[in-house]
Amino acid sequence: MQDSLKSSSYQQLEQKSKYTNMFLRWFLYFILILFASYFIFPLYVMVVTSLKTMEEIRQGTLLSWPSGLNLDSWAVAWGGRGYGAGDTFLRPYFWNSIKMVVPAVFFSTFIGAMTGYVLTKWRFKGDQWVFLFLLFGCFIPFQAILLPMARTLGVLGISNSVVGLVLVHTVYGIPFTTLFFRNYYVSVPTELVKAARIDGAGFFKIFFKILLPISAPIIVVTVIWQFTQIWNDFLFGSTFSFGEAAPIQVALNNMVLSSTSVKEYNVDMASAIIAGIPTLIVYVLAGKYFIRGLTSGAVKG
Amino acid sequence: MKTLKIEELSKNFGTTEVLRKINLEIDEGNFLVLLGPSGCGKSTLLNIIAGLETINEGNVFIDDYNVSKVEPKDRNIAMVFQSYALYPSMNVKENMVFGLKQAKTSKEKIEEQLEKVSKFLQVDQLLERKPSQLSGGQRQRVAIGRALVREPRIFLFDEPLSNLDAKLRVEMRREIKKLHQQLKTTVVYVTHDQTEAMSLGTRIAIMNHGVIQQNDTPENIYNKPSNTFVADFIGSPSMNLIKGTLKETSGKIFFTASDSNFEIPIKDYEFKDKSNLNNKEVFFGLRPEHIYFKKSNESDFEVNLRADLSEYIGHEQIMTFDYSNQEILAKFPSTIKIELAKETKLYFDLTQTSLFDAQTEERI
Numbered sequence: 159m160q161d162s163l164k165s166s167s168y169q170q171l172e173q174k175s176k177y178t179n180m181f182l183r184w185f186l187y188f189i190l191i192l193f194a195s196y197f198i199f200p201l202y203v204m205v206v207t208s209l210k211t212m213e214e215i216r217q218g219t220l221l222s223w224p225s226g227l228n229l230d231s232w233a234v235a236w237g238g239r240g241y242g243a244g245d246t247f248l249r250p251y252f253w254n255s256i257k258m259v260v261p262a263v264f265f266s267t268f269i270g271a272m273t274g275y276v277l278t279k280w281r282f283k284g285d286q287w288v289f290l291f292l293l294f295g296c297f298i299p300f301q302a303i304l305l306p307m308a309r310t311l312g313v314l315g316i317s318n319s320v321v322g323l324v325l326v327h328t329v330y331g332i333p334f335t336t337l338f339f340r341n342y343y344v345s346v347p348t349e350l351v352k353a354a355r356i357d358g359a360g361f362f363k364i365f366f367k368i369l370l371p372i373s374a375p376i377i378v379v380t381v382i383w384q385f386t387q388i389w390n391d392f393l394f395g396s397t398f399s400f401g402e403a404a405p406i407q408v409a410l411n412n413m414v415l416s417s418t419s420v421k422e423y424n425v426d427m428a429s430a431i432i433a434g435i436p437t438l439i440v441y442v443l444a445g446k447y448f449i450r451g452l453t454s455g456a457v458k459g
Numbered sequence: 460m461k462t463l464k465i466e467e468l469s470k471n472f473g474t475t476e477v478l479r480k481i482n483l484e485i486d487e488g489n490f491l492v493l494l495g496p497s498g499c500g501k502s503t504l505l506n507i508i509a510g511l512e513t514i515n516e517g518n519v520f521i522d523d524y525n526v527s528k529v530e531p532k533d534r535n536i537a538m539v540f541q542s543y544a545l546y547p548s549m550n551v552k553e554n555m556v557f558g559l560k561q562a563k564t565s566k567e568k569i570e571e572q573l574e575k576v577s578k579f580l581q582v583d584q585l586l587e588r589k590p591s592q593l594s595g596g597q598r599q600r601v602a603i604g605r606a607l608v609r610e611p612r613i614f615l616f617d618e619p620l621s622n623l624d625a626k627l628r629v630e631m632r633r634e635i636k637k638l639h640q641q642l643k644t645t646v647v648y649v650t651h652d653q654t655e656a657m658s659l660g661t662r663i664a665i666m667n668h669g670v671i672q673q674n675d676t677p678e679n680i681y682n683k684p685s686n687t688f689v690a691d692f693i694g695s696p697s698m699n700l701i702k703g704t705l706k707e708t709s710g711k712i713f714f715t716a717s718d719s720n721f722e723i724p725i726k727d728y729e730f731k732d733k734s735n736l737n738n739k740e741v742f743f744g745l746r747p748e749h750i751y752f753k754k755s756n757e758s759d760f761e762v763n764l765r766a767d768l769s770e771y772i773g774h775e776q777i778m779t780f781d782y783s784n785q786e787i788l789a790k791f792p793s794t795i796k797i798e799l800a801k802e803t804k805l806y807f808d809l810t811q812t813s814l815f816d817a818q819t820e821e822r823i
Binding site: 349350352354355356357363 | 510511605
């Protein structure tokens with residue numbers, strides 16, 4: 159008698175907790191979907207607008223679906239209309255940015271890796287001071303270095319050139335890349351370096367044969383960080399370059415702001431997406447290593 | 460010719476003195492263990508022998524050749540590290556031959572060495588694996604293999620077993636012992652574990668505060684510790700050190716503990732210096748395992764002591780007794796029943812005693 163009573167009350171409780179759980183689950187999804195839409199909404203508007211003709215934009219609403227897959231505005235944004243002077247389009251500036259970002263990311267990452275290696279595995283007197291001063295570099299705002307840098311580029315004769323921008327971004331990136339690599343190499347046992355020294359490997363061999371092969375996670379983190387920073391930079395680009403040497407973010411600004419005629423929202427949107435795509439690609443390709451690299455700690459033998 | 464000789468070696472890191480005037484010699488084929496508490500400088504000494512640390516004063520000789528300023532790779536040594544330090548990106552084979560490749564050894568010679576050593580250490584099935592795919596014991600074996608293929612004059616081991624679990628540690632200890640018996644190479648081995656030191660070493664150098672306290676055979680270290688530090692450091696539980704004075708009457712010497720009137724006769728003790736023994740303040744040292752429940756030698760000294768504490772650890776029990784207000788520990792088989800808070804008759808084995816000067820703490 160008592161047993162059956164007990165089991166029925168347990169059934170009730172079980173039923174109740176099932177409903178509670180179900181409700182909470184639905185509520186959770188509702189919140190998640192709400193936030194996801196909030197974040198995806200601007201992208202939706204951009205994509206949809208870029209696919210519309212000007213006619214459609216004037217007549218429809220912001221959210222309305224385009225009549226077809228109309229890529230004209232993308233073609234205009236990328237390659238221009240084909241008439242001579244005053245026609246700004248992204249293609250040459252896109253390549254400017256590539257020419258700037260690839261060497262700048264490469265050099266800043268490489269130098270950061272080297273510096274991190276020396277600061278952790280070849281300790282010298284006062285090395286913590288060197289690291290401290292490098293850290294200061296992370297906190298210096300962009301604006302503070304504009305004037306001295308402009309002067310430096312002038313003296314070197316590389317102002318208003320892609321080479322100049324590569325130099326600026328490499329130098330500005332070194333504190334960050336050094337910080338990343340130093341923190342990563344600190345967790346690599348120094349005994350590895352000792353073992354390699356006994357085995358007869360020198361400074362560079364130890365770096366290239368022992369440390370670099372296990373640095374993949376932190377290299378990915380650094381490359382993503384630097385790529386995003388440099389690709390999206392507007393201030394250095396607009397200060398140290400103009401006209402044909404400008405990177406894509408500067409060109410995008412010029413395109414969107416300087417049109418004298420009617421505002422072509424579809425072309426503007428297409429241009430903005432084109433300017434943002436490379437960083438997206440980098441994240442999609444390397445995103446999972448990014449998380450892994452940020453969270454990975456010690457490398458155990 | 461000494462395989463390794465260290466002469467008046469001193470080392471400081473900034474203002475901290477890590478090693479002070481170390482002198483050490485090792486004959487060919489010996490297994491020297493550097494033993495001491497953490498921070499005593501034993502690892503630094505090993506790194507100096509390897510050439511990984513610079514020297515402030517003194518010299519290191521290998522085969523009578525001064526190597527103080529020679530690069531690690533040219534010292535004809537090999538080292539096994541605590542964390543194994545296997546190169547993570549290389550497989551077992553690449554790890555083992557890395558040193559030979561750096562030394563531009565011929566391909567045939569490399570293959571030959573690799574085959575010989577990997578068979579010997581039973582890692583020939585693992586050659587293609589990455590270190591991360593190996594167990595702790597296998598990693599240890601590969602690390603030893605990497606040292607072996609180079610056929611060095613001296614092997615350096617830096618606490619190689621402390622990352623292993625207790626069971627594996629005992630196994631690997633036996634393997635290292637076997638290895639040394641078969642190869643008869645010279646070894647310098649750093650550890651803080653006295654069991655490891657005792658079982659492996661043909662000689663043990665006990666270090667504290669950057670000074671070698673005693674450099675001797677394991678038997679002498681255990682039976683004739685040269686000072687109270689060594690006496691206390693070796694043995695578990697450590698040696699009882701009873702404070703008291705020596706009395707000399709008509710050629711016979713007695714020890715009396717402070718606050719007591721027991722007189723323990725000192726017979727057959729090898730004094731370093733027999734003069735001025737009367738009224739000397741000393742520590743009377745006796746190991747817990749040399750206090751017996753039954754009389755076993757004619758010379759055993761009979762005492763009645765009160766048992767205060769009993770620690771049961773399976774195969775044995777450690778009892779704490781009161782000896783005129785000084786605690787002394789004794790070790791018995793756990794089959795013996797001893798009542799607490801009661802006087803028990805015990806026997807001190809007087810052939811196993813050590814005496815230390817209370818001021819200098821040196822053996823007398």
